[in-house]
Every structure is written in C-alpha cells, then in structure tokens.
Amino acid sequence: MYLFDAFSYDGLKRFWRCRYKRECKTRVHTGITDLIFLKNINNHTHDSDTAKVEVNIAVYNIKKRARETLEPTSTVMNYCISGLSQASKVSNY
Numbered sequence: 550m551y552l553f554d555a556f557s558y559d560g561l562k563r564f565w566r567c568r569y570k571r572e573c574k575t576r577v578h579t580g581i582t583d584l585i586f587l588k589n590i591n592n593h594t595h596d597s598d599t600a601k602v603e604v605n606i607a608v609y610n611i612k613k614r615a616r617e618t619l620e621p622t623s624t625v626m627n628y629c630i631s632g633l634s635q636a637s638k639v640s641n642y
C-alpha cells in the first residue's frame with residue numbers, strides 16, 4: 550500500500566511512498582489521473598503487498614471510468630484489469 554506523497558514539480562506525476570516509509574525507501578511515480586506505474590524506486594524491505602496496491606489502483610480506475618463513460622460495468626472491469634499482473638488477479642480481495 551502506498552500513501553500519496555506529493556505532485557512532481559511539473560505537475561505531471563504523483564509521487565507515492567510505501568506506507569512503511571520509516572523503514573522502507575520504496576517510492577513510485579504514477580500519472581496524475583490514471584494511476585499507472587511510471588517508475589518504481591527501490592525495493593520493499595519487508596513482505597511486498599504489490600498485489601493489493603495494484604488492486605487499489607484498479608478500483609480507482611474502474612470508478613473513474615465508470616463515471617466518465619456509459620459502458621456497462623463488466624466492460625469497464627475488463628478494460629481496467631487487463632493491465633494488472635497475474636499476481637493481483639488471483640488474490641482474494
């Protein structure tokens with residue numbers, strides 16, 4: 550799980566920090582509105598919960614797309630989940 554940290558100086562990216570930021574130096578960069586991973590800095594120093602992060606991002610994108618389009622929910626789900634790793638698809642959430 551990542552916590553929102555700051556916007557980039559040019560306003561084109563969001564920076565996120567790992568929630569265990571005291572002991573873990575992992576940071577990721579995403580787009581402003583589409584939370585797609587652009588960059589991943591450092592590896593987690595603890596058990597990774599990358600799958601949960603990806604699920605959170607997928608839910609955000611699904612909600613956003615559902616608001617902005619008139620597509621049925623199932624179409625939106627397929628669109629948003631197609632970019633996820635296999636690990637997050639098989640996890641229970």
Ligand SMILES: [Zn+2]
Nearest residue numbers: 567573575593
């Ligand atoms: Zn971490």
